Amino acid sequence: MIPLPPEFETVEAKLRARLITGHEASQAIFVARRRLGPPWHWKSWKAARKQVLGSACETCGAGKEAILYVQHTVRLPKISTYKELAKSDLAGRGVQPVDYSSIRQQMYAIRAAEEPEERDCCPKCSSLSIQYRKKAAAWICNSKSTGQYCAHVFTVPAKMAALTADQKKSIRRKKHQTWRNTILNRHDDWMRNAMLAWIGEMRVYLSLQHTKTLCKRCAFLEDMTDHKPCRLCGFAYPKTEQICPDCEQPDSDQRIIG
Ligand SMILES: [Zn+2]
Ligand SMILES: [Zn+2]
Ligand SMILES: [Zn+2]
Structure with a gap:
């Protein structure tokens, strides 16, 4: 009856497609909820309320003379409840955690696949931070790796196998993708299960299937006391x-x- 807010729909779709982690979903939902406020402040709530409000109190039968409310018979789903459920469910199933040794192997393979290029370096200290000076027609070493400037001046650089800046960037990108791919597909992402369950329950809650019309007095008795x-x-x-x-x-x- 009340549509799930688009923010929630997006988070759910991304979680299902494994494009975001459970933790990222939880942060997105936190931000969305802070912006939206509680459901009973939404415009869509006020519109839907008019449609489901009955003409008499379902507990005492008070009619038009009473102030009537739409009362949920279920509580607003709490995220903390679903977190606890998802955690204990995971503990009970003995799911495999992330295999770090496999990730390390993949990371190593990414580095090994990149062929280092022959690069110019300082013949004295082998540093790659050398600079050619046109005027002097010579190279100077800018390395400070030993604490003091090497400052060696030479005309023919030595060669060494080393990764270029682009190669290092590419390695970093591939390693990041590998890690990202791992955490998006991990089986022990209990937060993912918790957020999917919570969004599902919010959909049920917002459907207003589980509501009844109560007068002010009966709503108060039901909410605040254990009397009827x-x-x-x-x-x-x-x-x-x-x-x-x-x-x-x-x-x-x-x-x-x-
Ligand atoms: Zn009543
Ligand atoms: Zn040097
Ligand atoms: Zn009586």
Whole structure:
């Protein structure tokens, strides 16, 4: 009835496609919820409320003369609940954690696949930070690796096999992709399960399937106390009792509220 906010839909789609991690989803939802506020502040809520609001209180039967509310019979899904559930579910299933030795092997293979180029270097200290000076028609070494400037001046550089800046960049990118791919597909991402479950429950909650119309007094009794009003005389008595202590009317409509 109330559509799931587009932010939530996007997070759910990305999680299902394994484009974001559970943690990233949780952060995105946090930001979206802070912006949206609670559902009962949404415009869509106010519109949907008009459609589901009945003409009488479902507990005491009070009609038009009463102020009527749409009351959920289920609580607003709490993320913390789904986190705990997902964590304990994972612990029970003995899921394989991320295989770090396999990642290290992949990382090593990425580096090994890149062929170092023959690069010019300082013949004295083998540093690659050398500079050609046109005026002097000679090279100077700018290396400071030993604490002091090498400053060696030479005309013919030595050669050494070394990765270029582009090669190093490419290696970094591939390693990052490997890591990203691993964490997006890990089986022990309990936060992913928690967020998917929570979004699913939010969809049910927002469908307003589990609501009823209550008058102000019955809504208060239900929310704030463990009492219910007698359908005949209105006397408030504990939910656990079956017969009104005032007029002895039996409560035939026993509903169990979770
Ligand atoms: Zn009522
Ligand atoms: Zn040098
Ligand atoms: Zn009664």
